[in-house]
Amino acid sequence: MNELFTEIDDIFHSKSVAIYGVSRKGGLGNILLQGLIDQGFPNLFIINPKIEKSEVEIMGTPVFPNLESIGKPVDLAICSTHPKYVKNIVIECGQYGLKAVVIFSAGFGEKGEEGKKAEKELLELAQKYQMRLIGPNCMGLYCPKTGLSFFPALPTEEGPLGFISQSGSIANILGFACILKGINFSKAISYGNAIDLGFNDFLEYLGDDPDTKLIASYMEGVDDGRRFIKLMKKIEKPIIIWKAGVTSAGAEAAHSHTGALSGNNKLWNIVFDQYGVIRVYHLEEMMSMIQAFINPIPVNGRRVAIISGPGGPAVSSADACEMNNLKLADLTDESKEKLQKYIPEFGSSMSNPIDLSLQSTFDPVLEKNAFEIVAKDPNVDMVLIYLAMLTPRYKTLLKLQEENPKPIVLVSAIDVNMSADSFSKMVKRMFIHIRAKKIPDIINELNQKGISIHPNEHLAAKALSNIYQFYNRSNKSSLNK
Amino acid sequence: MNELFTEIDDIFHSKSVAIYGVSRKGGLGNILLQGLIDQGFPNLFIINPKIEKSEVEIMGTPVFPNLESIGKPVDLAICSTHPKYVKNIVIECGQYGLKAVVIFSAGFGEKGEEGKKAEKELLELAQKYQMRLIGPNCMGLYCPKTGLSFFPALPTEEGPLGFISQSGSIANILGFACILKGINFSKAISYGNAIDLGFNDFLEYLGDDPDTKLIASYMEGVDDGRRFIKLMKKIEKPIIIWKAGVTSAGAEAAHSHTGALSGNNKLWNIVFDQYGVIRVYHLEEMMSMIQAFINPIPVNGRRVAIISGPGGPAVSSADACEMNNLKLADLTDESKEKLQKYIPEFGSSMSNPIDLSLQSTFDPVLEKNAFEIVAKDPNVDMVLIYLAMLTPRYKTLLKLQEENPKPIVLVSAIDVNMSADSFSKMVKRMFIHIRAKKIPDIINELNQKGISIHPNEHLAAKALSNIYQFYNRSNKSSLNK
Numbered sequence: 001m002n003e004l005f006t007e008i009d010d011i012f013h014s015k016s017v018a019i020y021g022v023s024r025k026g027g028l029g030n031i032l033l034q035g036l037i038d039q040g041f042p043n044l045f046i047i048n049p050k051i052e053k054s055e056v057e058i059m060g061t062p063v064f065p066n067l068e069s070i071g072k073p074v075d076l077a078i079c080s081t082h083p084k085y086v087k088n089i090v091i092e093c094g095q096y097g098l099k100a101v102v103i104f105s106a107g108f109g110e111k112g113e114e115g116k117k118a119e120k121e122l123l124e125l126a127q128k129y130q131m132r133l134i135g136p137n138c139m140g141l142y143c144p145k146t147g148l149s150f151f152p153a154l155p156t157e158e159g160p161l162g163f164i165s166q167s168g169s170i171a172n173i174l175g176f177a178c179i180l181k182g183i184n185f186s187k188a189i190s191y192g193n194a195i196d197l198g199f200n201d202f203l204e205y206l207g208d209d210p211d212t213k214l215i216a217s218y219m220e221g222v223d224d225g226r227r228f229i230k231l232m233k234k235i236e237k238p239i240i241i242w243k244a245g246v247t248s249a250g251a252e253a254a255h256s257h258t259g260a261l262s263g264n265n266k267l268w269n270i271v272f273d274q275y276g277v278i279r280v281y282h283l284e285e286m287m288s289m290i291q292a293f294i295n296p297i298p299v300n301g302r303r304v305a306i307i308s309g310p311g312g313p314a315v316s317s318a319d320a321c322e323m324n325n326l327k328l329a330d331l332t333d334e335s336k337e338k339l340q341k342y343i344p345e346f347g348s349s350m351s352n353p354i355d356l357s358l359q360s361t362f363d364p365v366l367e368k369n370a371f372e373i374v375a376k377d378p379n380v381d382m383v384l385i386y387l388a389m390l391t392p393r394y395k396t397l398l399k400l401q402e403e404n405p406k407p408i409v410l411v412s413a414i415d416v417n418m419s420a421d422s423f424s425k426m427v428k429r430m431f432i433h434i435r436a437k438k439i440p441d442i443i444n445e446l447n448q449k450g451i452s453i454h455p456n457e458h459l460a461a462k463a464l465s466n467i468y469q470f471y472n473r474s475n476k477s478s479l480n481k
Numbered sequence: 482m483n484e485l486f487t488e489i490d491d492i493f494h495s496k497s498v499a500i501y502g503v504s505r506k507g508g509l510g511n512i513l514l515q516g517l518i519d520q521g522f523p524n525l526f527i528i529n530p531k532i533e534k535s536e537v538e539i540m541g542t543p544v545f546p547n548l549e550s551i552g553k554p555v556d557l558a559i560c561s562t563h564p565k566y567v568k569n570i571v572i573e574c575g576q577y578g579l580k581a582v583v584i585f586s587a588g589f590g591e592k593g594e595e596g597k598k599a600e601k602e603l604l605e606l607a608q609k610y611q612m613r614l615i616g617p618n619c620m621g622l623y624c625p626k627t628g629l630s631f632f633p634a635l636p637t638e639e640g641p642l643g644f645i646s647q648s649g650s651i652a653n654i655l656g657f658a659c660i661l662k663g664i665n666f667s668k669a670i671s672y673g674n675a676i677d678l679g680f681n682d683f684l685e686y687l688g689d690d691p692d693t694k695l696i697a698s699y700m701e702g703v704d705d706g707r708r709f710i711k712l713m714k715k716i717e718k719p720i721i722i723w724k725a726g727v728t729s730a731g732a733e734a735a736h737s738h739t740g741a742l743s744g745n746n747k748l749w750n751i752v753f754d755q756y757g758v759i760r761v762y763h764l765e766e767m768m769s770m771i772q773a774f775i776n777p778i779p780v781n782g783r784r785v786a787i788i789s790g791p792g793g794p795a796v797s798s799a800d801a802c803e804m805n806n807l808k809l810a811d812l813t814d815e816s817k818e819k820l821q822k823y824i825p826e827f828g829s830s831m832s833n834p835i836d837l838s839l840q841s842t843f844d845p846v847l848e849k850n851a852f853e854i855v856a857k858d859p860n861v862d863m864v865l866i867y868l869a870m871l872t873p874r875y876k877t878l879l880k881l882q883e884e885n886p887k888p889i890v891l892v893s894a895i896d897v898n899m900s901a902d903s904f905s906k907m908v909k910r911m912f913i914h915i916r917a918k919k920i921p922d923i924i925n926e927l928n929q930k931g932i933s934i935h936p937n938e939h940l941a942a943k944a945l946s947n948i949y950q951f952y953n954r955s956n957k958s959s960l961n962k
Contacts, residue, residue: 107827167793250800253834257792284939312648313739319731346588456763
């Protein structure tokens, strides 16, 4: 591991944090503090020179007029004050020997020339004190392993996902979206204007971080394109990127959002394709692809079997597969013969896409047998299953993946997270349903076995196509051993 | 109204129904019967010649060996037997003077030449008795106003949506998806192989039906293209079509599913564009567009204002608007000045896309004021609002639409239907949340006011683009008065 890795890893392993910008009347600083409290972070100090001596704590956290008065070492500072105070805070932190400062405060480079000058000054100060800066205009760091957090109520459980975001709020929103899918994080970083540590630094770090199994990112542009390309080439973990600022309207918005230069969109696509980066266009698609790459099953063919109870979605799923450059598998005669035994004679189809007919809704054995026959067919590389909604029958699939792992995507046409809880008693009577509370754990269990669940057949097919492309890109030689 | 309208309307207003294929051991016929029972349909009779006299009822419904023995008039029969019995049932129904038979039974034209011959015979018999047929290989009719239903647990409330489906199961699935969005139906029809009444007949009927305000459809192909084009031209209600069988794989699947010839996809797009038909590619997109067209606000410009708390999604929403042929509105100087008073100085943006910054999450007044200023701006034709999740603040929007109606789309990044019910206590403490049970009624309230809610910014922008195109297509002169 290089020096940069050690530096960033040390910041993530901070043992004490000082926070600037927490006040009695509340505000964003208090929100940040609540995030750390929710994680049970042990050594927290509030720095507020305006607070009178008599007031010893806010939100159960001790208040000090300055770092000096803490009298103990502090590793990291989080700064959420008005931008005019930031410079002196950076100086104080540098003098007290902190490793890094997260500058949550906005009002710098994204506001124009004067802000850019202030940023340059901050960077020079940090370099002088050999201290690293994250931000300004960012949320900072989340690391459930060590208790760092940038927002309240984020999970305390560790997971495989590393996330890097140029936008602060997407980091929070993704955090909450992941709670609903049972996905946990190794680390998440919102780096904002990136005057010191930026996208490439954190990408390199997560690439080497043993706790991170896949990397997802929201970004509007990168500063050092060459280094970015080198990293994409080097990192063998799946990298999912939501690159915004695609159109001229979006690029202009990106510029005023983070000052990013978004660059030519076609060029981005060429680069992403070349290095097997998985590109997404919105949060919903990102949630689909994260699930698909939690534990993807290696595959070297693109022949898909489609299984559907409803016949219409079977047709639409065939469309989605072809649109995503996949092929419909020709089942072996043996599989077809076996299927014939179980699938109803009428209202069904034995050839791919396999239509189990309405009867599958009420006949778990039919579904189980069909899953088994199709998934074990040697002509089938991957499987797309269209479900009306997730039922306890998912257990068949978990078992199948142990004997015979293949990439499997599920389409849950009626949203899986609402589950039957919101339905009337009448509906609950009809279906074997799963309680909403259990859904995140079930999705997690499925993801761990290489099964992902999607809101429509187009995202499901895209997930399969991305898995195929990831394992069959030519320029990462070690992957095709 | 023409003769066809009256005939179909009479079928929907059937006062008594006989059902074939219900048995003591259960099966799909019993499922269909349960659907009618759940609607409280008053005059139900089971016909089963095999049942011994001693057994007077199944599922609380009287059993008769034949229609004759009922001794009362019967309007409609539903036939869910093995296909080999269907011919004699059609003869019996014809002789007893029924208006129509829904043939749920599959195993006809979709199975090959012999099945097609059998279909021809059925049609000739029906014509002989001046009786109409729906199906075979279909679910039939759902009409909460009169109590007809093709599946258990469908809502008993009436609504504005008319739905026509070539696939039976999509009709059921859409029914359940609509429960979660508070959308109710005027009528839904699954017409299957359409040997007699088919897509065009029901499209024409729903076009004239005063209870139907918008029409949605799943289809794989039409028989009479000219009539279809005439109907698209004539019908002024919004028509949303999910046309599957787009690719060669899909077209082949469609042919084995319903025997449909899917035709050239480019041609379909040209025709749909010309007549302002809203084309969708999956159920999720269909749910987006149905919501947008429940009560769309007429508009003649395509200038969109984007409001977002999170800055990243603001950029991505700008991309989505441009990709969907919309323009970003230039706010008036007056609006910008007003916004300046409320929007935080830092981490925000006053120019479109308007970034309210993280503070909006905790400051309802900021959000309310921004909504008002932006929606009332004369340079703004339509509004896209990106929310982390739906909160009680939606009420501001309802009020705004009364004073100043404009098409508004909301993106709920964290799924609206899961709501805070599935979240931990920690998360519930953080946010003003809405209980999952209340969500369908709230969506309904929003839809009624021309506000729709979408799972991502691309569907939201597409909804706005579709509304603009619907009101600005040139070939329906009466719309542009």
